[in-house]
Amino acid sequence: MGSHRRLAPTGSDRGATAVAGFLSAAAAVLGAAVPATAAPHDDTRAEVDRLHTEAEQATEAYNEAAERTDTLREQVSAVQDRIARQQGRINTMRDALGSLAGAQYRSGGLDPSVALLLSADPDDYLDKAAALDRIGAHQAGELRRLQHALRHLAQDRAEAGRTLERLNKSLRTVAAHKKTVERKLAEARRLLNSLSESEREADRASRSGRADLPDLSGTAAASGRAAAALAAAQSALGKPYVWGANGPSGFDCSGLTQWSYAQAGVALPRTSQAQAGAGQRVPLDQARPGDLVAYRDDASHIGMYAGNGQVIHAPYPGAPVRYDPVGMMPVSSVTRP
Incomplete structure (x- = not known):
């Protein structure tokens, strides 16, 4: 009766088996390291x-x-x-x-x-x-x-x-x-x-704007009162976001713009929606320092244009008054008080 014993692998067979095993292990590692969905x-x-x-x-x-x-x-x-x-x-x-x-x-x-x-x-x-x-x-x-x-x-x-x-x-x-x-x-x-310390640090870094003074040359304010309001807003750089507050030690978004214009002798309404309607509407590409930039369809956030594509605003809890690019979120209107 014929023998059915298994043949010993040749040298080339052993090499192929080793490569296949390595590729399988590598695939498993890469699959674990690069998930198909976003990180938690x-x-x-x-x-x-x-x-x-x-x-x-x-x-x-x-x-x-x-x-x-x-x-x-x-x-x-x-x-x-x-x-x-x-x-x-x-x-x-x-x-x-x-x-x-x-x-x-x-x-x-x-x-x-x-x-x-x-x-x-x-x-x-x-x-x-x-x-x-x-x-x-x-x-x-x-x-x-x-x-x-x-x-x-x-x-x-x-x-x-x-x-x-x-x-x-x-x-x-x-x-x-x-x-x-x-x-x-x-x-x-x-x-x-719930995030790890490294994830929180990465989150803070990704969200940080500018507390220093960017290059704002090249565009003059629309009026003396707009220039005075911008100067007041700049004096609040670094102050904390405090919801419901309108200065001088803390601000929410509309509180900052209201307080800044009050220092220039201009009374603005309290809310971002009302401020968006408190003046002359201008196109974004014609914005000048001191203009109010409202965001989102409901104008629920507002900042002040500082020039050279920058706004100064009170962003959100945990973030101080700072500069950010004017296009940080969808702009709904620009108003010149």
């Missing part, structure tokens, strides 16, 4: 960016509600002051009417014909009777004025009640937006803390 920390960074964007949108909504709350608070205070003044006038009018009524009672309690008979001086009686008529007419006028004042007082009190109701609603809105911002920022911090 890239996904984390993308999620952090999304949370920062949503937090900034909620921050601008918070700023708007807070500004509305301040306005309503001032309106309530003004109405309350007006009510207090009216109440004082009403009290004075009531006191005066009481005095007039007492005088009329004391002088006019008798029947006129009896008073005339008892009077030693008819001319004196007639003078007193004329005075009583005048007092009666004056009293009637005072009563009408009192009624008018009471109607106004009631209207003002009703207005104060409505304004207080709007104020309380606005306060609830502010609190809701504040919770949203804090929740999203806390989640972003949690995700960043």
